[in-house]
Amino acid sequence: MEKPILKAHDLSKRYEDGVLALDHLNLDVRPGEVFCLLGANGAGKTTTINLFLNFIPPTTGTCFINGIDVTKDPLEAKKYVAFVSENVMLYGNFTARQNLDFFAKLGGRENLDKEDYHQVMRRVSLQEKAFEQRVKNFSKGMRQKLGISIAIIKDAPAILLDEPTSGLDPKAASEFLEILGELKQEGKAILMSTHDIFRAKDIADRVGIMKEGRLVLERTREELQYEDLVKIYIDYMRAEPLAL
């Protein structure tokens, strides 16, 4: 079995106001695997992603990216991860290619040429005419496509996605998940937080349900063939609050 690219070990986060956002989370994502985190708002999905990106320090526990402790060496760890947020907001005055170029260089991909950028944008089905257009007029679907282009061009072994299909129309969401499927085939380790149970079931190799900061249930794709994920999810959401 391959070593996990993304690994959370006993990870907890308590905010300054006392709220326990994450409670002893343990998870790992291996190459070529999609792990979907499901849960209501405030369940701890985004906190998990923020901890992996070192945007906030953990209260206890450790995050590892490609075996590197994120807290100890965040810059080295970030070389191996790409990120797509719920609302990909880019530099409105820049064209799609200029945005791609800027973030590619930040991600350590120097010496790419115009054709390299165009190729990535074609791959995510961004319309050709949009390549040299300013991003400020882009729809949310186009921005998300550009967001995933940025993740692709970084060519990192792990990708973190924070509710990337939220607010997208069904066609755009399907296209987006198709691209994720391709990335999975290429061996990327993908951790995605989402509210979309149906699409999570379609794409995920493993699904985790989070509630009040805890990973309360984890199922593999095989296990889900015999279980109704929607029913499990609703049952968990309806259940009494956890005794913390």
Next chain:
Amino acid sequence: MTWNIAKKEIVSNLLSYKFFIVILLMVILVFTSFFIMHRDFKERLSDYHLIKPGPEDPIAVNPPNPLSIFVKGLDEAMARSYEISRIGIDVKAGKQSGNIIFSYFSAPDFMYLTRVILSLVALLFGFDQISREREKGTLKLMLSNPVSRAKVLIGKWIGNFLCLAVPFIFVTLIGFAFMNLDPGVSFESFGLVRFGLILLVSLIYISLFLSLGMLISAFSKRTAASIVILLFIWAIVVFIIPNLGTLVARQIVDVPSVRALSEKRDQIWTREVLLGIQDRNWSDHYNRISQENNMLEEDYRNKFNRLIRFSKNINRISPVASYIYAVSDIAGTGIGEEGSLKREVIRYKNQIFPDVIEQKENFPNFSYRYRSLSQVFTRGTLFDTAWLLFFNILFFALSYLGMVRYDVR
């Protein structure tokens, strides 16, 4: 990596309407300022030619300084005529053909533009650097890459500084080149080097406000909050502290009024004239008037210098004061130069006074040599420049602290 971020800032500015408005503003302001101040200088130069003493008159007059086009400072006061008579020094203003409207408004010289307008422009470049990126969500995307927060901050600073500095230098140098086309205005190498130094200190001053803008941006989550806080700080730093310091110093250091000084002089004059009528020994009485006036002047000057030193030090709480002191002294229109000129006038008076009493003719001409740059820098300007750099580094270091702790979510 840093340069990539700097380049992004430059391109981003070049593509924004804010940048073009700033360029337009710079062009309009710098050229208007140079035009008005050039006219003002020419008028003062005409005045000087009118009051210029003959080759053997006991009058000390300093011609207007061409650098006063950029930093007017105390040049008008320095271009007054000092007539040496048997009772001492009689100060006369020129014919006041200089622009009287400046009495209502501040002279719109280069120093004023930089001090007030460009400091505000620099704040407008810096105020949203961090908070807007956070609001837009681009900061999160940027920091998800292997780039340190320090590099983001430095890159942003460099990019924005270049966007401010390059057009500023360009527009100013074009204006300066135009000034040089006038044969009546001669800067020579003296003026060229000093103008270069004024430009350099001005750039340090502008960058200080850019750092201040970034500092507030790094501590506030919302852009709207940053701009309100910055406008408040700007008003205090640019307008309130430099004036408040002088008022505070006046309360602490007691300096007699010019009127009181004048009354004392009159008393000495009256007393000695009455005694002279009795003993007819006018030469002794004129000497006594001169000596006592000298003592009065010296006492006044000492107290006045103490007031100035005290005011300057209080005002230095605001970097604006340091900027004014530094550039006016470099231009030769500052307090230090004015003091030096007055000392030279007194030395001239003491030199020719015996001949004035004996009503001789053929006095040597007065000529004033501006302090050298090394003298200017060792007597305060080096400190003021270093003080500006200190503020700059302090603000940047604090903005780094803010950036490190910044919640990017």
